[in-house]
Amino acid sequence: MENKGISSAVIKRLPRYYRYLSDLMNQGVERISSNELSSLMSVTASQIRQDLNNFGGFGQQGYGYNVEYLYGEIGKILCVDKKHNMVIIGGGNFGHALANYERFEQKGFVTRAIFDKDPEKVGGDVRGIPILDIAQLPAYLKEHGVQIGVLTIPKLEAQEITDILVAGGVKAIWNFAHLDLKVPDDVLVENVHLSESLMQLSYRLGEQK
Amino acid sequence: MENKGISSAVIKRLPRYYRYLSDLMNQGVERISSNELSSLMSVTASQIRQDLNNFGGFGQQGYGYNVEYLYGEIGKILCVDKKHNMVIIGGGNFGHALANYERFEQKGFVTRAIFDKDPEKVGGDVRGIPILDIAQLPAYLKEHGVQIGVLTIPKLEAQEITDILVAGGVKAIWNFAHLDLKVPDDVLVENVHLSESLMQLSYRLGEQK
Numbered sequence: 001m002e003n004k005g006i007s008s009a010v011i012k013r014l015p016r017y018y019r020y021l022s023d024l025m026n027q028g029v030e031r032i033s034s035n036e037l038s039s040l041m042s043v044t045a046s047q048i049r050q051d052l053n054n055f056g057g058f059g060q061q062g063y064g065y066n067v068e069y070l071y072g073e074i075g076k077i078l079c080v081d082k083k084h085n086m087v088i089i090g091g092g093n094f095g096h097a098l099a100n101y102e103r104f105e106q107k108g109f110v111t112r113a114i115f116d117k118d119p120e121k122v123g124g125d126v127r128g129i130p131i132l133d134i135a136q137l138p139a140y141l142k143e144h145g146v147q148i149g150v151l152t153i154p155k156l157e158a159q160e161i162t163d164i165l166v167a168g169g170v171k172a173i174w175n176f177a178h179l180d181l182k183v184p185d186d187v188l189v190e191n192v193h194l195s196e197s198l199m200q201l202s203y204r205l206g207e208q209k
Numbered sequence: 210m211e212n213k214g215i216s217s218a219v220i221k222r223l224p225r226y227y228r229y230l231s232d233l234m235n236q237g238v239e240r241i242s243s244n245e246l247s248s249l250m251s252v253t254a255s256q257i258r259q260d261l262n263n264f265g266g267f268g269q270q271g272y273g274y275n276v277e278y279l280y281g282e283i284g285k286i287l288c289v290d291k292k293h294n295m296v297i298i299g300g301g302n303f304g305h306a307l308a309n310y311e312r313f314e315q316k317g318f319v320t321r322a323i324f325d326k327d328p329e330k331v332g333g334d335v336r337g338i339p340i341l342d343i344a345q346l347p348a349y350l351k352e353h354g355v356q357i358g359v360l361t362i363p364k365l366e367a368q369e370i371t372d373i374l375v376a377g378g379v380k381a382i383w384n385f386a387h388l389d390l391k392v393p394d395d396v397l398v399e400n401v402h403l404s405e406s407l408m409q410l411s412y413r414l415g416e417q418k
Contacts, residue, residue, distance in 0.1 A: 011412055015405035019387065042389075078408045079415030093309060097302035101403070103387075109407055147414060171417070172410050178228065178312070180251075186417070190410040192401065194310070196224035198318055199287045201381050201399040203220055205356060206288035208380070208395070 006054050013051055014074055016041070021071040033064035080107040085145055086174075089161050090152035091116035091124075091131045094176065098150060099126040112144060137161075141168025148172045155179040215263050222260055223283055225250065230280040242273035289316040294354060295383075298370050299361035300325035300333075300340045303385065307359060308335040321353060346370075350377025357381045364388040 020041055024032060038045035052070075075081050086104075088095045091114045098104070099111050116122055117134045124131045132140065140146075141164075149165040151158050151173060158177035165173065172188040175181055181189050229250055233241060247254035261279075284290050295313075297304045300323045307313070308320050325331060326343045333340045341349065349355075350373075358374040360367050360382060367386035374382060381397040384390055390398050 011409060012405075014412070015402070015408040016389075018408065019402075019405070077412065077415075079411040080408060082411075082415070084411055084414070093302050093306035097306055098403075100302060103404060104407060107404060107408065108411070148410065172414050174407060174410060188410060188413050188417070190406055190413075192403070192406055193224070193228075194307075194401070195312060195316060196221075196228070197399055197401055198313065198383060199224040199227065199289060199316065200220060201357065201383060201397060202288040202291075202293055202317070203223070203286065204397050204399075205293070205381050206286075206291070208397070 010051050010054055013043075014078055017048075017051070018071065018074045018078060018080075021067055021074065024067045025071055029067050031064050032067055037065070080109075083108050083110055084147045086111045086148040086150055087137075087140070087146050087165075087170075088114045088150040088152060089116075089134070089137075089165075090114075091118065091121040091126075092152060094152040095150075096126055098152065099129050102127075109148065111150075112146065113140060115140075134161075137164055138168055141165070141170065146170050148174060150174045151177045151181075153177055219260050219263055222252075223287055226257075226260070227280065227283045227287060227289075230276055230283065233276045234280055238276050240273050241276055246274070289318075292317050292319055293356045295320045295357040295359055296346075296349070296355050296374075296379075297323045297359040297361060298325075298343070298346075298374075299323075300327065300330040300335075301361060303361040304359075305335055307361065308338050311336075318357065320359075321355065322349060324349075343370075346373055347377060350374070350379065355379050357383060359383045360386045360390075362386055 020037065034045040034048045037048055041048075086109055088099055088111055095114055095116075099114055104111070111129050114126060114129055114131045115134045115137050116131055121131050122133045146168065147170065149162075149170045149172070151161065153161060155177045158175070158179055159181060162173060162181045162183060166183055166187055171186065172190070173181060173183065175189055175191045176194070178193060178195060180191070183189055229246065243254040243257045246257055250257075295318055297308055297320055304323055304325075308323055313320070320338050323335060323338055323340045324343045324346050325340055330340050331342045355377065356379065358371075358379045358381070360370065362370060364386045367384070367388055368390060371382060371390045371392060375392055375396055380395065381399070382390060382392065384398055384400045385403070387402060387404060389400070392398055
């Protein structure tokens, strides 16, 4: 499969296709035309065809898409058919909430451990996922293959912990801390800056008035 | 001030400027050139000048930007100088985490109440913010002016609650539920789909190999 040179706009849309196809499968739908998918998702049918053509198509003219097949193929493109080991840094409410999302696991994102510096939290667990002392993080990373580090800690500590994750071989950081992390070129960062999302909403609220 | 026709790409970048200016203020920096800001934020100086020119500039050739003034002006554009009342629907870990973010309040986003259907949660509070019975939501909205509803509930319940929020006059929904909401044209939705963010990370991890 040829994935090179796919625009980031297409990549951003793929998880949404994946979600709709998952819903359709759950509803027992076996086949769907690009027109039906188009009206369901409020995007044009030609957009859908173009997006999926980036990966070789998947549809037969006049027959539409096989829902389960397309779901599987998009899953492969998104690499959710593989297991990724995650550690969550920060055992507060937010870290707990993320560790509790069983849906992540179903998509191959398996949280192996949560790290915190608070002695009252260390030794506990969330759904059997142990909460370990942050001091153990370097040794843990050496022993376990961890691909993704999730940062749910205050911004002042985020860069220091990032450096430890990177030194321990982590190749992707899912960053909820409110700063831009410095990482080597071969380490990916996906930011979820909640305040910034909220400010976009308030901007648009202000614009409407 | 003329905000019409500003591209959404610019709007998405404004909160990041706002964050950097806030950090600079905290460090006691009074004035910064677009070149300095450029190297700090890893965007080109011409991008910065272009972005800020959308709102009339704010800089003097050769003198750079007054940090506090620019911070204040961007804050006005983002409407964070105004108070917005929010309610959080869902008193789980995620709702708790959001209610605990004091930073939202500092930006004018004030959580007035949390709603849940679990009798064990109802009657409690988070930092003094009451957790109320979801059955009280329509009456609450009638009595209190609420601008923003935050959804941290499972997708199956999200549309029903959205309809109640919209009927109660809420004009913006910050949606963490994993579906696309149906709302009237004058109601804004800002989605935070965490699984989709994670899938983009795994796609990029797969692409790197």
